[in-house]
Amino acid sequence: xxxxxxxxxxxxxxxxxxxxxxxxxxxxxxxxxxxxxxxxxxxxxxxxxxxxxxxxxxxxxxxxxxxxxxxxxxxxxxxxxxxxxxxxxxxxxxxxxxxxxxxxxxxxxxxxxxx
Amino acid sequence: xxxxxxxxxxxxxxxxxxxxxxxxxxxxxxxxxxxxxxxxxxxxxxxxxxxxxxxxxxxxxxxxxxxxxxxxxxxxxxxxxxxxxxxxxxxxxxxxxxxxxxxxxxxxxxxxxxxx
Numbered sequence: 723x724x725x726x727x728x729x730x731x732x733x734x735x736x737x738x739x740x741x742x743x744x745x746x747x748x749x750x751x752x753x754x755x756x757x758x759x760x761x762x763x764x765x766x767x768x769x770x771x772x773x774x775x776x777x778x779x780x781x782x783x784x785x786x787x788x789x790x791x792x793x794x795x796x797x798x799x800x801x802x803x804x805x806x807x808x809x810x811x812x813x814x815x816x817x818x819x820x821x822x823x824x825x826x827x828x829x830x831x832x833x834x835x836x837x
Numbered sequence: 838x839x840x841x842x843x844x845x846x847x848x849x850x851x852x853x854x855x856x857x858x859x860x861x862x863x864x865x866x867x868x869x870x871x872x873x874x875x876x877x878x879x880x881x882x883x884x885x886x887x888x889x890x891x892x893x894x895x896x897x898x899x900x901x902x903x904x905x906x907x908x909x910x911x912x913x914x915x916x917x918x919x920x921x922x923x924x925x926x927x928x929x930x931x932x933x934x935x936x937x938x939x940x941x942x943x944x945x946x947x948x949x950x951x952x953x
Contacts (some may be wrong), residue, residue: 753939762846764928764943765882772938780940812882815937824932824939825872828882 723748726829727739728813734835743798743832745813754796755780755826756788758809765812771796772818785802803836810834841931841943850919851952857904858914858947860929866890869933871912872941873903877924885927888912916949924951 730742745754747820753772757780762779767780771790796815800807804821808834814826850856861911862871873885887905896903904913905932916923926948930941 735885756939762945764841764843764945765930766943767940770938770940773858780937799862808920810880812903814882816936818939823887825884825887826939828874829883831882832878 745796749816751815751817755814757812802823841944845947848947866933872930
């Protein structure tokens with residue numbers, strides 16, 4: 723199993739450009755999440771999904787959109803990138819019935835720089 | 838609103854010694870879960886240990902243990918016999934039980950440096 727994978731690993735954008743980050747998981751997990759990590763601030767939730775076709779806003783959703791058309795994929799879109807969106811983006815997944823220790827499984831991260 | 842506080846931006850520990858990383862939390866829920874993740878310089882997030890709010894025993898996982906003091910709302914991570922490979926960022930996180938989406942709230946992290 724590959725677990726949670728993220729594409730791309732690195733990306734540099736110019737202000738105003740758009741892009742999509744792809745998260746894929748092969749664990750058949752129902753729930754998926756997108757976080758951003760900024761220096762000194764820990765991880766903050768952008769959007770999440772509790773099942774195929776569903777999405778919801780997290781703590782910092784502005785400037786991002788998401789889609790969950792297939793259970794295994796969760797896409798994060800930036801329509802018009804801004805320098806404030808320079809960050810490391812993490813995707814995570816979990817299964818609601820996985821047991822007592824219900825940790826989230828994280829992807830390796832995508833480092834995005836907006837110039 | 839729920840909140841996680843890690844008051845130690847950076848810590849040093851001598852190799853083979855024990856170290857405690859502090860975490861306090863704030864929630865009005867009776868049911869919640871507490872997690873610790875490790876983030877080495879390579880960047881990935883590695884799950885270390887979990888404590889449920891109703892667990893009577895402190896969680897342990899190898900060299901990691903969680904000092905859970907419910908009344909004080911603290912969930913400190915104890916690493917015994919530190920190794921050079923323990924040098925990393927450590928994040929405390931919380932999930933509220935009544936939130937069926939299992940969202941996590943993270944603290945700002947503690948950077949641990951193990952000295953040889």
